[in-house]
Amino acid sequence: MPSLNQNLYAALRAAFPADLDLTAIETGDGPGAPLHYTWRDLERGSAMIANLLASLALPPASRVAVQVDKSVEALMLYLAVLRAGHVYLPLNNAYQAAEIEYFVGNAEPAVVVCAPKAFGWVSKIAFQAGTPHVFTLGDDRSGTLLDRASFHGDVQDPVARRADDLAAILYTSGTTGRSKGAMLTHGNLLSNARVLKDYWDWKPGDVLIHALPIFHVHGLFVASHGALLNGSRMIWFAKYDPKAVLARLPEATVFMGVPTLYVRLLGEPGLDRQACRNMRLFISGSAPLLIETFTDWQQRTGHTILERYGMSETVMLTSNPCKAADGERRGGTVGFPLPGVGVRIVDERNLPLPPGEIGNIQVKGPNVFKGYWRMPEKTADEFTDDAWFKTGDVGRFDADGYLSIVGRSKDLIISGGYNVYPAEIEGVLNEMPGVAESAVIGVPHPDFGEAVVAVLVPRPGEPAPEPAAVIAALKGRIANFKVPKQVFVETELPRNAMGKVQKNLLRDRHQGLFAA
Template sequence: MANVFDPVRRRADTDPDTVAVRGDITASGERAVWTYGRLRSDCLDYAGALLAAGLQAGDRVLLVAPSVPEFVVAYMGIQAAGCVVVPVNTMSTRHELEYVLADAGCSLVIVWDGVGPAAKDAASALGTPVWPLRPGAAQGAVAAQVRDRDPADTAAILYTSGTTGRPKGAQLTVSNLLSAGTIGAACSRGSSADRTGTGLPLFHVFGQASVMMATFSCGGSLSLLSRFDPAAMLAMVRADQLTIMAGVPTMWNAMLHVSGDVDPRDFAQLRVAVSGGASLPSEVARAFEARFGCTILEGYGLTETTALGTFNDIDRGAKTGYTGAAVPRTEIQVRDSDGRQCLPGRVGEVYIKGATVMKGYWNRPADTAAVLADDGWFRTGDLGQTDVEGDLRIVDRVKDLIIRGGYNVYPGEVEEVLYAHPDIIEAAVVGVPHDHYGEEVAAVVAVRPGAELAAEQVASWARERLSAYKIPRIVRFVDALPKGSTGKILKRSIDREALRKVGP
């Protein structure tokens, strides 16, 4: 028997005065700080309030909050009570929240005071009770006893982005989340002396599983930004003397473009920067190391694998373009269209098996069967290839593959070339319908302030580095690309029809 709350409870039993969570640094320099002892007490009080309100083990609770310490209190309180947390994006609309509330059958909505009215309106429409989550997260309830749970019990339901059809709720078990914590800590060689910081949203699997759970599993401290800001992130590195930092490629890129001189000695204690969520352009990784003196190590995982799959070996260092080998207790295979395992160097679909693979989609047996085999192998929908050392390179999403005149074009390869251009700071490559070729290669790019770049210059840059069929014939300039809650570029938000009118 186990509970997701166990790592917090263990650390609080041995070192209650150690800092567990730090919040935003305010303009006055003040911030919210929870020790492990306080966190344990507040989480158990929160659990007690949930049980006093009549919630039962297995009841689903919607949690709408940014990355503040109170998110952790509510999240772990829900776990301690034996309920199931359903964390959602704070920018979700009423329509989106009504769907999740109904689909998950939530018994309660917990919403941060600073979030807009969408969650309350959705709850009102469905007659679901709402609790405000306020600074301090105090409930004044009688502390609950931690509920022991079966490791296979569902502990969290995280809804996928819904790139096709309606969003599906990935059921992550008690064992999935605890395993993600111990595996993540092992990958970063984490210890109780580590100080981890992030601007990732905790409602997303990356921040929740491989950052929060990993930090608590090794008994370290976690510094949070409620909203990512590159200058604030760099200030937090200095103020908290962070040893581990986690983010997505757009965050590293944004930090690179913070004005002012940076002394790498300010970051001497930073052991590793963990990157995930999207492929890391090699130019961004090289520039980050040159400016801050810190190596970014890339990993790969999905919501359905509790954020984990592969990670670059921290002792060996980064291998440019690769997300590393399978993490502990995990297997990776690349298979062709007939289901046969590919030889190194051949592109195929990535499959994952291991301790962090979800138990299935909530109330969707057919969707579960389509991606999760009886022997435990999960079909990711990502295209990749391994090298002779077993390291994985993600080529692209199967659905993002562009087929131009019968030739396969992997957007990630083209984007890598575009990111190497000194004036391009963001790039996304997509396929646009074409009467003759079937699809045409289109690039949407954002350039650095003050730069003047023409579409033909972008195409010429690519022409010098890529085969003719991979060159973007359509180039559109934007101030910034659309991004999701983690900062990941959202290609599905790019209007293909509008690009078609741009050219060629």
């Protein structure tokens, strides 16, 4: 393996333990569980798939689009694509035909891998778009990908890549128009993984519970790279079952989840300090963590969740401290910029704002993506003249440097000429009796331009909040222009696969509320 090879897989492989027959991954659920995969299995399995890809004589840096159920073999496929020098394109397994048609048409992958049950419709889309190769991969180790790979050798030298070469394209959720493919390089991913290994104090003997999907930054890069780069065993869950995860917590030291996973674990009577006795670190991200969840977790487990902030285009940007010497983990914040990452808060003219003032979050660093796939104008629009990336998020720094995310700039409500930040109102609503969580949106209004509307979810077992009483209570706590014109009570908020509230769907639902 050439020492100058900056292929991400080469760095991950160098971190494998000396004894390759140790367990790397143990499945906690799924067909045949528990299954034990050694480090040698990961090395050999990914080599065979990489050799299969090499046998197809694909152009260098071809895209490999993957829409499969979570499995260890799916992780091997990701590693194989890196090894083979191609570009990995993970797709949410909830995507339907129209979405897959767009992604395949836009990315023009040379290879598509799908679940066996989806082969009929996915292959039709792929072949019509000119994709020459379609394979299947099931979560039970079935499918043509593994069948074909079994005929290839289990030794392979990773194809030489530069740090600036593409490793993956992640399509953003596309809530404000066409989905954009964020181009991440080998260098982007490796630099971030190395920073997190140090900042989150990964130790020899750490064991990760991997309960996240692997079509997203959080599960595929942050969690998987973290364990692989530390030579750490993973306990692997294909589907999230809080009871099953709780049963394995005593064997683990690190857990990464979205807020919904923590809420569901809090619903388990067995969650207590004893269950978490060997845990070192609980990390939350991908969506805002309610302060109530943060506090309840502290009280039940004795652990303080570490909240961090990142996005598809940048991997991780900030984190609350891991080590006590670096400071406290402060609920409602996402901590400090990671080493080597620049974060600034600016006004509409890109001028820096002082601590305490709300503005647009812009970032810079080796983790920031190369641009949007085949969208040079969009890429240029999203970077400032001095090369800072405009995240589209709105936030503020506290006086002592902690960053708080106030919301997305597209979620900003301008009502009667005043700026209204939904997160501020949601923070007040979530403290009210009977309110489990809330979402605040802006909808068209003939007089104010936009009107503030709140959607509440009641707490189980408590009387549902009364909209008129909620509005009356808010009038005593926040400025009148921030008070919702209407409040709705619903059983749940619409969310995407990573637990983020889909406010675009709420806006669509209430679009005509104030129509003449």
